[in-house]
Amino acid sequence: MKAEVTSIRNDFSELKKTVRRLESRQTEVEGDITSLKKSMQYHSEEYEDVAKKLEIQTKEIKVLYQLKKELEEVKVQNRKLRTDVNASEQRDRLLNIEIVGIPERDSENLNEIILKIGKSTEIDIRNDDILQVNRVTAKLKVQGRPRNIVAKLRTRQLKDNVISQTRKRRLSTKNLDIQGSIIPVYINEHLTIYNKNLLKKAKEIANMKEYQYVWTKNCRIHVRKSVTTPAILISDEEDLRKII
Template sequence: MTSVNLEWGCCSAGNDDVNYTQCSKCKKAYHHLCLFAGKNKPTSTKAPKDWLCPRCRESTPKVSKNDNTPIRTAQNVTLRPTKRPALSSPPNKQDYPVTREEIREIMEEILLKHMDDFKKQFCGELLSVKEEMRSINKAMDHMSDQVEDMVKKYKENHELIKTLQKHESEMQSNIINLTARINLLEQNARCKNIEIQCVPEKKSENLIGVVKKLSEVVGLDLKDDNIVHVTRTAKLNSEIKRPRSIIVELSNTRVRDSFLSAVTKFNRPKNLSDKLNSSHLGFMGPKSAIYVMEHLSPANKSLHAAARQTAKEKSYKYVWVRGGRIFMRKSDDTGYIFVRDNNVLNNLK
């Protein structure tokens, strides 16, 4: 009984074990080792033709107690398993090698078990991650709304700043224009005045007499009706020892120009070494130079002082005032410069 086409009902060892018996009903072969499972093995391998395997015997009704079955097995027949034992079962000693299919099944079961554990753990962690992502998304949405509001407010403020800058530029331009107009009005109000500087002061002085004496010195026939008003200006700084200036309001601009022209002729070229000073007016003591000029507005007076300082720094030879306007000239052969404001002085070379 060594046919290679036998169907085995006990295990997968097959023809490697020649001690086996074939069931007469299902035609499956059973190894003696599988049938007896460690009990006393039969001495003979032969069996009658009508021998039934344990499974067929259980499914066949009993006829009588006297049967002709030559081989009897224990009521509880332990068959050698054809499948691998469970993982939790103790290992069974087998007398046959483990096949590749069995190894694949073992590995698949292990992998499936670990995959189930991994899925449970991963799903739990994934749920927590999803919750965190939901909270993060809510926070991001809130931040996005805030950023949009900030961008909107920024655009509105930017437009407002541009409008304010435009208004500021217009206001600055208006202020400059208004300042120039005020300065022009103040200067026009002084168009008939002259300012006499550095005349020594006395307690009981006659300013009209001083002015008439000065006109006689420079050769000007100044009449009483040509003098409208004479006064001394207040000092801005009381610590300055320089005498207060005398402001003379004349009857018209023609008299003013005649007075200034006479002073200029007196100082040069006739008396270059002895220009107009306090001794010419009869004051005793040290000589002090006396200056006669147009009565300038505060803004023009400040600009005139800055022009004189710039002339010293940049070697300009002439600085003069004509009709309330300030002029400069670097040398005799150069043209004059009208000093309109401080920007002109800053751009001088």
């Protein structure tokens, strides 16, 4: 009987130990669960934070795309406006010639110079063919260089004839009875400042791309790679990309 009591006591003692271990393990599990809940809450909050930031960035990207689209539209409008204004200014100069290289004199008669140009090129120019003539100051004045002469003629045909004949004959101050050193005289179409800069850029690019011809006709700029290729019209800087 005594042995049975001892055995029961031992079993009860082991049971108590087992209960304590289970209670300890339960505490650990509860701690793990609490920690897991905290971790899940943290990651949930972190996810929400990331989601909010992503939403904000998405909205900002949409705004940027919209601004980019509007900017492109403004660029197109500005290009059209610039082209229209330049075309209007150029139309006003359609009958004009610009004469480069004639020295300035205090008592010069510009009409007489135009008449001498006609005589030296065998073109019949009368006083009433000269609607207006004057010296113009360059945007960037060069010391010692005479101001150009701009003359408005009566007809486009007369203007074209004067330009073509002076280029063929290589006009100089000697042909015009102007005393002093012999200086080449050039007569061109009277381009706007924008078109002058555009012509300069077209010549530079055409030279790099080995184009043979760059010229103006009716105040419009053309380039051509060779006699067998079509001419390219250059109306603005975007058209310079066509020179390939």
